[in-house]
Amino acid sequence: MSAFSLPPFPLHTDCPPVGLESLRVSDYQLQASSSLSSGLGPHRGRLNIQSGLEDGDEYDGAWCADIKDKEQWLQLDALRPTLFTGVILQGRNSIWSNDSVTWQPCMNGSQEAVFVGSQDQETPVLALLTEPTVAQFIRINPQSWFSTGTICLRAEILGCPMSVNPYNEFTWERGTTDKLDFRHHNYAEMRKLLKAVNDECPDITRIYTIGKSYTGLKLYVMEISDNPGKHELGEPEFRYVAGMHGNEALGRELVLNLMQYICHEYKRGNQRIVRLVKDTRIHLLPSFNPDGYEAAYEKGSELSGWALGRYSYEGIDMNHNFPDLNNIMWDAQEEATDKKKVSNHYIPMPEYYTTTEALVAPETRAIISWMQDIPFVLSANLHGGELVVTYPFDCTRNWIPRQDTPTADNDFFRWLAAVYASSNLVMANPDRRMCHFEDFQQYNNIINGADWHTVPGSMNDFSYLHTNCFEVTVELSCDKFPHASELPVEWENNKESLLLYMEQVHRGIKGVIRDKDTKLGIANAVVKIEDLDHDIRSAADGDYWRLLNPGEYKVIVWAEGFFPAMRQCSVGSEPQATICDFNLTKTPQERIKQILAKGGKIRRDEQLRTRALRMRKLRVSTKILNRRREQQLRRAKAKRK
Structure with missing residues (x-):
């Protein structure tokens, strides 16, 4: 088949990923010369795909060829003419075709181009084609591999699908009619967006900070209420927290989209939004771990890999950094002669956790203090890398790797999880492909957190046992850091879920004592x-x-x-x-005297006193550590000068 007749393209056309990682590309579009096993087939050759728990199962972590020679390839059928501009891979040589029969090599001047692939298992490597070319098919053809290993790779391909018009212009489906700022925002750009929303809707928004990251970046919160800055009697407080893992960037952008959307729709008089704003005090924290996000953002959405930016600057996983109150409660229940007397709520954090020696991230300390200051009722913790909603408990008893470990409110937590999952356009799609190796659709896309994998010290469990707030975790997308071109579609996938979940804060009973x-x-x-x-x-x-x-x-x-x-x-x-x-x-005092005279005891709320004392100690140690860190940062800046 002859090549397409096209006008010249700029050398560095900024084309997005075609969608191997995000699953925009279906399994049937991927083929290979050979496969070592069905679990190492071409459908597994997706960037950042994670392997199953068992060796040799159907869900391994790459495509691997069955034959070790230079004729092996992984092939994509883009289904339409596409301007291919680059690959992100562990393999080397890339060639393309318009009909999958006649192949033309990628050229670097007069020679076939050979690109340097990854030297380890996790680091993505970008190779831009020196001559972007339009075709329907593209093959990745590895030319070398470790002598003791096998030809294996995961890949993403960069390309602009061409529209069917005389000019062959690149078009990308916007995916939504909402006019929001769909791009990835680094720290400086996020601050500008927060200010822009506040300037546009000053009567219902307020920006405040709850602390700083290790490097001094502020943890910003956008409050949305008809009386911002004030707790109104009887009005529930709601929060969304995103970016606990800095490289799981979709939650950050969805929270930023949400605050823009609420502002716009409130001004338009959308009665659903007006009612939500008037009846609820909403708090939106887009970036729990800004240091981690900046590291991932600097690399870019496809090149940050699976883990870069996940942890705090100090290397702490904040998802395990909260006090483990589960085992404190369970141990007390096992030792007690009357389990009914063991506290099931407002459990104080352990003494060791309040000291300056405790390995507690400044970001975690800030979140705990925030939880103490505001009587939150409902929350969701937005993550990425899967498509599922998990609910407490996240931690198993007796350190079992995974086991269903329900709370006393299991039925309501399952309802909360189902509300989000059933209204999410991707999770609710019965024909969707599983992200990596676990089929959560068999559980209707919800699962008890501990039944997935045990997470001692999770924010969800701490929120439930230390405060009044119910919280679930939402895994928003297979792709932790989707390309900016995917953001409009992801907003539409999650918009109704985000709104419907917030409305659940008005279920149950409320009152004044x-x-x-x-x-x-x-x-x-x-x-x-x-x-x-x-x-x-x-x-x-x-x-x-x-x-x-x-x-x-x-x-x-x-x-x-x-x-x-x-x-x-x-x-x-x-x-x-x-x-x-x-x-x-x-x-009455007389009644108290009678009880004491008969040898009785007056019920004292000692747990509340202990909880308040430990919280004060945590805040004191946090101030000490913050001063030390600020002094270190000032000295470091002085040395650089």
Whole structure:
């Protein structure tokens, strides 16, 4: 077949990935000269694909040829004329074709081009074609490999699909009608975007910071509310946290898209958004780990690999960096003669965690302090690299590698996870391909975190056991750092899920717990649901929120110095919390004296005191460490000058 007659193209055309990593390319579009096994077939030759847990299974981590010679190849059928501009791979030689029969070698001047591939298992290597060419098929043809190894590679291919018009212009489907800033934002650009949103919607937005990263980058939060900067009595607080792993960049961009979208739609009078803003105080943290993100961003979306930027500047995985309260609770239950007396909520962090010697990232310390300051009710932790929603517990008992480990609120957590997964356009697609080696569709794209893999010290578990906030993890995409061209489509995939999940903060019961005599709110009153072994507490003004599925509940409330109270509360199926207020009567001093005279004990909230004391210690040690770090940074800057 003759080559296409085309006008000349610029040498460095900026074409995006065709989609091996993002799964835009289907398995049937990939072929190979030979394969070592079915689990090492051409469909596994995708950039950053991860292997299964068992050697020799159907889900290995690359394409591998069965024959060791220079005639082996991995081939892509792009299905349409495409301007190929480069490859990211572990192999070397690239050739192309328009009909998969007649092949033309990639040239470097008068010689066939041979590109340097990867020298290790993980580092992606970019090879730009010196002469970008239009074709439908492209082959990657490895020319050398380690003598003790096999021909194996994972790849991505850069190319612009050509439109069917006389000029053969490059066109890319936008994927959405929303006019948002679809690109990857580094730290400086993120700050500009936050300011732009705040300038456009000053009446409903506020920018604040909760701390700094190890290198001094601020952890910015965008608050969205009809009364920004103020907790309104009875109004629940919601948060999205993205970028815990800095290289999982999609969550960061979705959070930035979300704040723009809410601003635009609020101004347009979209009643769903207006209601959400008026009834909810929303907090959006786009970058938990800005140091990690900057490292990944500098390399680029396809070249950062699977792990670069995942960890903090100090090499800490923040997903394991929170206090492990699960085992503290479980150990106490095993030792207790009466398990009902073991606390199931507001568990204090351990003493060692509050010291300056504890290996706790400054970012983690900032998040914990933030959790303490604001009475969050619901949250989601946005990750990437898979397509699944996980719910607590994330940690197994007895250090088992994986085992279903449910919370007392398992049914509601499953509901939360299903709300996001069932409304996500990719997760809900029954024909989608699995990302790596686990088929989460058999679980309807939700799974107990510990049943996937155990994660001691996760933010989800800490949030549930140390605060009132319920939190799930959303794995947003197979590709941790999708190309900017994919962002409009990813926004559409997740837009409804992001909004619908936020609306779940209005389920269950809510109310205000007051002193019957003074009518003032009672802080830290315990709210107990009969037959549910997880309590929550009232906020500083006495208001509380208890997420619950539809049903009838017996609710018991008590606070130190007051008689307990009980009432029946009914929860409907609509996302509108049932009002369930309480007025508590103070325990008379005469009654206290009688109890003590008979040898009885007055119920003391010692756990609350311990929790507050440990939090104060953590904040003191954080200030000390921050001062040390700032001094080190100043000295380092002075030396560079």
